[in-house]
Amino acid sequence: MKIVADTKKFATGIGSLLSIVEKANIKPVLSGLLIQVCDGCAKLCATDMDIFMSKSIDVKVRRDGSAIISARMLHDILRKIQDEEVIIESLHETEQVRVQGRNCQFTLSTFPVNQFPSFDNINEKIEFEISSYELSKLLESTSFSISSEETRYSLNGVCIKIEEGNKNILRAASTDCHRLSTSILRIKKACDPFEIILPKKSTEEFLRFAKASVSENLKFCVGERLVSLESSNTWIVSKLVDSKFPDYEGLIPDNNSNTLTIGSEYLSDAISRVSTVTSNALDKLRTVKFDITARQVEISAYGHSYTFAKEVISFSDTQASYQGEDLIIGFSPKYLLDVLRVLGKSSVDLLFGSSVAPVVITDSACKDSVFVVMPVKVKSVDMSLNS
Known part of the structure; x- marks a missing residue:
């Protein structure tokens, strides 16, 4: 792998993934950023085993390949390099990665690429398009009242659903038993009914993603155990809360x-x-x-x-x-x-x-x-x- 990247754009791309990168050293590879280079762009990937996120960035490709580097260290290095462009190259003989500016050079250790978890198979059952602005409003209206009590597992997320009688209305709700938040938005195309619980951290990441995707339609996909959100250059996948959200409409x-x-x-x-x-x-x-x-x-x-x-x-x-x-x-x-x-x-x-x-x-x-x-x-x- 060898690329020439815009320093600021590459650092910004990594920064958008840092909230997902695992801080605790339970599994060291989860602190890493997977860089996959092919087809004229670099795909940056991060996961904490519950959420997976990838972001594509245009770069000048000199050689295809993949490498996993400490996400926070690479981000800190790029923020401090003053050069407009930076060369990032994997060194096969030492299994390291070299980051090179005009007058500076860093050699970083890597993790084995085959240890990085994959979320490729979502097996979507439901798929529809949604406005990034409308989705951000929906999640912002409900995310603040998610319960933080681990004993109330079914309340540890936002319930998102489409009901049988209203296939053009996406509903969201959350409660911590002290307050209840509900909101709806209308989607253009009728969709089959479904009901999921999006975990608290995933809700925050989906909201951050929707706010960053200004004036863009996003693809929302629901599978048996996963849900994903996709834009032109970013894909985020999350596991679901395996529980049933209570019937909240009778509480209003x-x-x-x-x-x-x-x-x-x-x-x-x-x-x-x-x-x-x-x-x-x-x-x-x-x-x-x-x-x-x-x-x-x-x-x-x-x-x-x-x-x-x-x-x-x-x-x-x-x-x-x-x-x-x-x-x-x-x-x-x-x-x-x-x-x-x-x-x-x-x-x-x-x-x-x-x-x-x-x-x-x-x-x-x-x-x-x-x-x-x-x-x-x-x-x-x-x-x-x-x-």
């Missing part, structure tokens, strides 16, 4: 009749300011209280050592409005802020049932994404402070 309240309509950014800023006093509090004290009347909503919070903060949002002074009964309810500020961050600068509807019922949050204009957040008992916070 459909009779919450008290509606607070307010700007997402405006509400987010208010919650962020008030919750500052809870930053050093015990877990049970990290709560913001909403006291909602026909005229205003008062957001307040207690913190450690009797610290207190409140902010009043008057409906007559803002674009906010409320229709419903007076209500006092508490929430974890983080859970609300996560939802409002996803909704951006739009106007949002918060649909309340009672002081102990979950709140449903949606964009006021578009109902494609629905979020449910469980309340926190406000009385327990006050009692703790007064004891």
Whole structure:
């Protein structure tokens, strides 16, 4: 193998794979980057045994071949070389790789190529095209509420599915039992029904990949145990969570009749300011209280050592409005802020049932994404402070 590569482009290509490269030395070859050179380009491959990713980069090929080098070391070297082009060449007599700039040279050890795991056989059953922008919105709307508890195996990922009655709608959902995130997008071509659970790390990688593939249609393939996403020069494959996601649609309240309509950014800023006093509090004290009347909503919070903060949002002074009964309810500020961050600068509807019922949050204009957040008992916070 011998190539002449653009230093910055090659380093950027490696950088896009580093999050997949295994850091722990459980299997040393997984810390390596497989470089396969043929047909006028170099294909960079990385895996952690659960996710496989390859990226093709145009290079000047002097000799075909393959080699596995430490991914992080090669990336660090290329970032520090100031030359526009670099020569990367395998040395068969010593089983090493030489990286050469104009005035510098590095000799790196390699791993046996035959030890690198392969993900070639996905045996796809379902295949469809999807907009990279729409996919990134779908995953961003659901990835933040994935459960991190290993005992809840079926919740350790995002459920992605197409149902029998709606073959043009791709659905995604995740929950950690404290909140539920759901979102849909419409695909152009009807697709056979399927349901998978994409693991948390894979969801993050698919989201990163979709964001990087600006204005490009991606090929989404589903197999028995694998799922893949492909662009013109990148391919990512992931194993699936071998479990059944719970029936989440029945968890979304459909009779919450008290509606607070307010700007997402405006509400987010208010919650962020008030919750500052809870930053050093015990877990049970990290709560913001909403006291909602026909005229205003008062957001307040207690913190450690009797610290207190409140902010009043008057409906007559803002674009906010409320229709419903007076209500006092508490929430974890983080859970609300996560939802409002996803909704951006739009106007949002918060649909309340009672002081102990979950709140449903949606964009006021578009109902494609629905979020449910469980309340926190406000009385327990006050009692703790007064004891």
